[in-house]
C-alpha cells in the first residue's frame with residue numbers, strides 16, 4: 001500500500017515526465033474512482049491545460065492544473081505510468097490523460113479504492129478531510145503535539161492519517177524499530193527522550209526510503225522491512241522477529257530492541 005515515500009516517488013515521476021505538456025484527452029474507464037466530479041466535467045476542466053507543478057500531503061498527490069488541483073489518492077495498489085504507445089496502456093488504467101505530444105499518463109490501480117478529484121484549494125481540502133500535518137514536513141513540536149493528541153497505542157497514532165499524514169503499517173514498524181519502542185507503547189507514556197528518538201527515526205526512515213526509491217529491496221539490510229515475514233530475524237541482534245495485531249494490522253518488532 002503506497003505510503004509517504006511511495007507518493008513522493010510518484011511526485012518526482014510526475015514532475016520528470018508530465019509537466020508543461022498540453023492535455024489533449026482525458027479517458028475515464030472506471031467512473032467509480034472519481035469523487036465529486038463527473039468524467040465529462042473532469043475532461044472539460046483539464047482539456048487544453050497543462051500540469052504546472054505538484055505537491056504532496058501525506059499519501060495524497062496534488063497536480064496543479066490552471067488554478068485547480070487534481071488530487072490523487074493511490075488506495076491499495078495505485079501508481080502512475082507514463083508511456084507513448086497507446087497499446088502499452090496498463091491493464092488497470094482507470095484514468096488516462098493523453099498529451100498533445102503523443103505521450104500518455106495513466107493512473108493505474110489493480111485493486112480499486114483509489115480516489116481522484118479536482119479541488120480549487122489544496123489547503124482547504126486537506127483541512128476539510130481532517131488530515132493531520134504531513135509526517136515529513138513536521139518539526140519536532142508539531143510531530144509530538146499531533147501524536148500526543150491521540151490516546152492509545154503509538155503505532156495506531158502513527159498510522160492515523162487524521163493525526164499525522166503519510167505513515168502506514170510498513171513504515172510505522174520501521175520507525176518504531178529505529179526508535180526502540182514497542183508497537184503497543186501508549187502515546188501518553190513516552191518521555192521527552194523517547195519522543196526525540198521517535199521523531200529522529202521518522203525523519204531518517206522516511207528520507208532513506210525516498211532515497212531508495214521506496215523500493216524495499218534497495219533498503220539497507222540493517223532495516224527491519226527486508227526481514228519482515230515468517231522466521232525473519234532482527235538485523236541488529238539476530239532474535240526472531242515477533243508480530244502483534246494492532247488495529248487489524250500485523251506489526252513486526254524485535255522483542256529485545258523494542259522491549260516493553
Ligand SMILES: [Zn+2]
Pocket residue numbers: 234235236237238239254255256257
Ligand atoms: Zn533485535
